[in-house]
Amino acid sequence: MSHNGFNSWQAVQEEVLRRIQTHIWKPGDLIPHEADLSKEFGCARATVNRALRQLAEEGLLDRKRRAGTRVAAQPARKAKLEIPILRTEIEEGGMNYGYALLSCKSKAPPMSVKQRLQSAAGEKHLHVVAIHYANSQPFACEDRWINLKAVPRAESANFEEVSANEWLVNNIPFERGAIVFSAQSASSRIAKRLECDEGAALFTIDRKTMREQSVLTVVQISFAPGYQMHAVL
Amino acid sequence: MSHNGFNSWQAVQEEVLRRIQTHIWKPGDLIPHEADLSKEFGCARATVNRALRQLAEEGLLDRKRRAGTRVAAQPARKAKLEIPILRTEIEEGGMNYGYALLSCKSKAPPMSVKQRLQSAAGEKHLHVVAIHYANSQPFACEDRWINLKAVPRAESANFEEVSANEWLVNNIPFERGAIVFSAQSASSRIAKRLECDEGAALFTIDRKTMREQSVLTVVQISFAPGYQMHAVL
DNA sequence: GCACCTATTATGTACATGCTTATTACTTTT
DNA sequence: AAAAGTAATAAGCATGTACATAATAGGTGC
Numbered sequence A, B: 001m002s003h004n005g006f007n008s009w010q011a012v013q014e015e016v017l018r019r020i021q022t023h024i025w026k027p028g029d030l031i032p033h034e035a036d037l038s039k040e041f042g043c044a045r046a047t048v049n050r051a052l053r054q055l056a057e058e059g060l061l062d063r064k065r066r067a068g069t070r071v072a073a074q075p076a077r078k079a080k081l082e083i084p085i086l087r088t089e090i091e092e093g094g095m096n097y098g099y100a101l102l103s104c105k106s107k108a109p110p111m112s113v114k115q116r117l118q119s120a121a122g123e124k125h126l127h128v129v130a131i132h133y134a135n136s137q138p139f140a141c142e143d144r145w146i147n148l149k150a151v152p153r154a155e156s157a158n159f160e161e162v163s164a165n166e167w168l169v170n171n172i173p174f175e176r177g178a179i180v181f182s183a184q185s186a187s188s189r190i191a192k193r194l195e196c197d198e199g200a201a202l203f204t205i206d207r208k209t210m211r212e213q214s215v216l217t218v219v220q221i222s223f224a225p226g227y228q229m230h231a232v233l
Numbered sequence C: 001g002c003a004c005c006t007a008t009t010a011t012g013t014a015c016a017t018g019c020t021t022a023t024t025a026c027t028t029t030t
Numbered sequence D: 001a002a003a004a005g006t007a008a009t010a011a012g013c014a015t016g017t018a019c020a021t022a023a024t025a026g027g028t029g030c
Helices: A011-021 A032-043 A043-057 A088-092 A111-117 A150-154 A166-170 A188-195 B009-021 B034-041 B045-059 B086-092 B109-119 B152-156 B164-171 B188-194
Strands: A061-064 A068-071 A080-083 A097-107 A125-134 A136-145 A178-185 A201-211 A214-223 A228-232 B061-064 B068-071 B078-082 B097-107 B124-133 B137-146 B176-185 B201-211 B213-221 B228-232
Touching: A011 A032, A011 A043, A032 A043, A032 B137, A043 A061, A080 A228, A088 A097, A088 A125, A088 A136, A088 A166, A111 A214, A125 A188, A136 A166, A136 A188, A150 A166, A166 A214, A178 B176, A201 B201, B009 B034, B009 B045, B034 B045, B045 B061, B078 B228, B086 B097, B086 B124, B086 B137, B086 B164, B124 B188, B137 B164, B137 B188, B152 B164, B164 B213
Parallel strands: none
Antiparallel strands: A061 A068, A080 B078, A097 A125, A125 A136, A136 A214, A178 A201, A178 B201, A178 B228, A201 A214, A201 B176, A228 B176, B061 B068, B097 B124, B124 B137, B137 B213, B176 B201, B201 B213
16 A cells, blocks of 8 residues: 555655755756655655655755755765774773863963853962873873852862863853864973874864853863874764 | 743743752753653753753763753763854955966875875875965965865866866865864964975865775865964864 | 572554644735 | 835644654573
8 A cells, every 4th residue: 555665664765865866856956845855755745754854954955934845055074973982982992081170270261261161350269180091091081170159169179189180071061062172283282281293193082161141161172192082973 | 831931942942051050950861851842941842852952962961861951060062163164264364365287197196195185005196285365365374185086077177277276176076075173383384385484384184085995185274373263162 | 699580561553633923925905 | 107005825844643764671591
């Protein structure tokens, strides 16, 4: 009967994908609307909706009410990226995780950081510097500023034992954030910390974590040379 | 009536988020199951399911059949990352896009590339090298190998006019891929191409695009110093 | 105690239906 | 012809019901 084999949203999605990939439906084309597709595939409209919605989320389709669904002209593929959590990443790689706190002081941040923290003049913040080791080799260097006004409990935390990263994850609820990836030349200070040559190319993550309007923490993580971050399409 | 204000999946999601963020439900905790939540929120189970499913996709919840739903112990937040399409990225930044083909030859790839291409000995591939400019400044250098066996039409394409990147997007339907981000020191060759100092830290993307079992193309994109890639949580 | 089977259970999914909402296309007014 | 109002339409969403599937808990036999 109605069983064309498209009785699951995955099957529908695969068929739609196939039509996009074989250029039956070309980039920019308007595709039939949900009701027609559900009739063609012999399934409910909700099933077609589920399939198309996900493809739209992935950036392969553009959908607008009333206007219909069209194949994305620029399949600006969105990759999903797992933000590395240092300890987890090292341990999953079968290596031994180590951690050392280098410094943990409350002070006024330098100009460049102050801007990112959106902090007023004279305000003090907690500055935490630490190294993460994999099999006793320096793996990454963490340089973090914590807004004590937004996270007062951080003042009494002991970052000797547990990394600021983990403490924050477990103790403060956060909402939004921004991440910037870049390549940086190792400064002499960081080269010393990571035991690498000065000027080496370091993969660097800058991360800002916010709740509502206030910045909770900004952190720069510099990875030892050779680090790679993986993502899938 | 049943209107507690949780009569849409977004409202349910927000409430769940709130409970996670305020540590009413702590990392690792098992949360009530869908049926209970739907009763509490006065909505259908499908609505709760929609809300929870998305949170699970975002990495905030772990869901397993029969075992129930728990708050992710490590909210290893998955960031969504838009894979940059060079031209789009440059033009959206309000800059003028330029493109120059440096080389386009069919030849046998070096050992390191051969491995990534999963190609047999002696097989030839198309090697394309090009520069992308933003406001006449070198922005990124593209070094690509195309598997002619999998994409025979590429042989007759003219990469003087349109970049290999764009040609591929418009001409070959692709499926899966892997992406690796890293920081590399500029070799003398690449430094010359990007008009930067040798040894400068370059943000680098290695990308492999596949269909079914065959590798279609591998590409390395080296960005000029100072490039940043942004993502949101 | 161990291997195997079975019942239970929470999530996962499909469907029919009906309503909502954004956007377009068409019509009317100025 | 431009502006404003209106109807039609396609996606979006909510719901009740039903069944599928995976993983666990508990029991059985050895």
